[in-house]
Amino acid sequence: MNAVLDAGALVAVDKRDRIMGAMLRVLQRDGVPxxxxxxxxxxxxxxxxxxxxxxRILSGVDVDALDDVTxxxxxxxxxxxxxxxxxxxxxxxxxxxxxxxxxxxEPDIRVLLRTRKxxxxxxxx
Numbered sequence: 001m002n003a004v005l006d007a008g009a010l011v012a013v014d015k016r017d018r019i020m021g022a023m024l025r026v027l028q029r030d031g032v033p034x035x036x037x038x039x040x041x042x043x044x045x046x047x048x049x050x051x052x053x054x055x056r057i058l059s060g061v062d063v064d065a066l067d068d069v070t071x072x073x074x075x076x077x078x079x080x081x082x083x084x085x086x087x088x089x090x091x092x093x094x095x096x097x098x099x100x101x102x103x104x105x106e107p108d109i110r111v112l113l114r115t116r117k118x119x120x121x122x123x124x125x
Contacts, residue, residue: 001098004060004120005036006091007043008104010055012125014044018087020125023102028103035062035094039087043060081115088112095120 002010006090012020027034041063048055064088064123066074074089088105092112095101103109106124 001032001100002096003032003034003100003102004094005034006101006103006109007087007104008038009102009125010036010040010044010057011104011106013057014051016053017125020102021053022125027100028060030063032100033040033062034060035064037090037094038063038065038086039090043087064090066090077112077115081112083108083112092116092118 009020013024017047024034041058044054045051064070070090070093073093074086076088078084078086079091081089085108088108089112090110091101091103093116095113095118097119101109101113101120102125103122104125106122110122
């Protein structure tokens with residue numbers, strides 16, 4: 001089982017949200033791998049000198065790059081879902097059955113996972 005973070009989760013970390021911070025500490029304590037999309041990092045990263053908390057958290061997160069093979073899978077998922085948010089689609093592709101997804105965009109992620117026929121626990125942040 002993995003924990004997959006979307007932009008809303010990283011924004012919460014950046015804003016020092018105590019609940020999100022506590023959830024990440026529990027995941028770390030339990031040895032749960034935490035992953036996100038490189039696109040998510042691009043959405044939230046603005047100034048490393050002012051985002052020390054985010055930088056610290058990202059050092060323990062596996063950031064998945066959008067290579068040519070993955071980009072094609074993202075495009076196919078967008079086609080199948082009739083949507084156009086490539087970052088949400090990439091996040092949805094990172095999710096495996098029974099993963100936890102930390103998101104502020106629950107409806108869009110839920111639809112993308114339904115399109116993929118992947119069941120996961122969605123945690124709203």
